[in-house]
Amino acid sequence: QVQLEQSGAEVKMPGASVTVSCKGFRYTFTAYYMHWVRQAPGQGLEWMGWINPTSGDTHYTQKFQGWVTMTRDTSISTAYLELNNLKSDDTAVYYCARDRGTINWGLSHGLEFWGQGTTVTVSS
Amino acid sequence: QSALTQPASVSGSPGQSITISCTGTTSDVGAYDYVSWYQQHPGKAPKLMIYEVTHRPPGVSDRFSGSKSGNTASLTISGLQAEDEADYYCSSSTSGNVLEVFGTGTEVSVL
Numbered sequence: 001q002v003q004l005e006q007s008g009a010e011v012k013m014p015g016a017s018v019t020v021s022c023k024g025f026r027y028t029f030t031a032y033y034m035h036w037v038r039q040a041p042g043q044g045l046e047w048m049g050w051i052n053p054t055s056g057d058t059h060y061t062q063k064f065q066g067w068v069t070m071t072r073d074t075s076i077s078t079a080y081l082e083l084n085n086l087k088s089d090d091t092a093v094y095y096c097a098r099d100r101g102t103i104n105w106g107l108s109h110g111l112e113f114w115g116q117g118t119t120v121t122v123s124s
Numbered sequence: 125q126s127a128l129t130q131p132a133s134v135s136g137s138p139g140q141s142i143t144i145s146c147t148g149t150t151s152d153v154g155a156y157d158y159v160s161w162y163q164q165h166p167g168k169a170p171k172l173m174i175y176e177v178t179h180r181p182p183g184v185s186d187r188f189s190g191s192k193s194g195n196t197a198s199l200t201i202s203g204l205q206a207e208d209e210a211d212y213y214c215s216s217s218t219s220g221n222v223l224e225v226f227g228t229g230t231e232v233s234v235l
Contacts, residue, residue, distance in 0.1 A: 035224070037170075044127070044229040045162070045170065045213050059222050061125060100175055109158040109217045109224055110175025117169055 002027045004096050004115035011121045012086050020118045022079045022096030029077035030054045033099035035111055036070060036081045038092040046092075051079060054103050086122045093117040125218050128153065128227035135233040136204045144230045146197040146214030152225055154195035158217035161190055161199045165210045173212075174199060201232070209234045 003025040010018050022034065036048040049060035051070040058070045069082040079096055096115040101108030129147040136142040146153065146161075153159060159177045162170035172181050174190035177197065187202045197216070201208055214227035 037226075045164075045215075045226045047215070047224040047226055050224075061223055061225075095169060097170075100172075100181070107158075107217070107221070108175060109156075109215065110160045110172055110179075110181070111162070111170070111215075112172045112175070112181055114169040114171075 002098065002113045004098060004113055006094075006096060006115040006118045009119040009121070011123065014087055014122055014124055016086050016122075017082060017084045018086060018120055020081045020083075020094050020096075020120065022081070022115050024077045024079075024098070027098075029072075030074055031102050031104075033101060033103065033107055034070075034072070034079045035097045035099060037095045037097055037111070039095070039117075040089070040092040043092075048081075050099070050107070052103060053079065083120070086120075088122050091120065091122045093119050125152070125223060125225045128214055128216060128225060130212075130214060130227040130230045132228075133231045133233065135235055136201075137235045138204055138206065140204050141200060141202045142204060142232065144199045144201075144212055144214075144232070146199070146216075146227045148195050148197075148216055148218075148225075150195060152216040152218035153192065153197050156217040156221055157192070158221065159190065159192055159197040160215045161188075162213045162215070163208075163210045164213065170213065204234055206234050208232060 007021040097111035100110040161174040
């Protein structure tokens, strides 16, 4: 069964940076788009962007442009989400999620497999 | 991109059917057949229930069905069961079918 395994919880000071990782198992990592979604405490889901693991191309929603970076290392089937200049309202659970659509056929926009989530707490 | 609009809560008795609406615009829900629905139990990751408006992934009960009319998509849960009690989110493609936007979320209660 496809599995996405994320890195552990992080606690950061305001203004710091953090990197969350997401390792894919039991599928061809480069064949599917990977999305990142966050959820603040008690709030709804917020889509952040996606990365094409084959080309490294990324698309971010406007809110995250300039301070969020999505990358990948295909040799270890791992995607990364880097957040810079953290603020207290960036405190959230961050999820990676694999699209149903393949790189060859295009985005399906259905996020079929999800990581377990990584809690990032920003506090002084 | 503004979040899609969902009712805050919907409730029903066991065995009944309920429908959750998801209202967007001509730039998202109305523009593409890329509406998905997710179920999220407390403390858990979301689960894909419907993709591309009407399609169910393997393993999802056929009690869940999706539809769309104009700028509004809908998720219907038939034969409501206690285990269906959860938060539900819609999502849609937007901005030239490149980006994604989620709905505000709906809490489903089984009375």
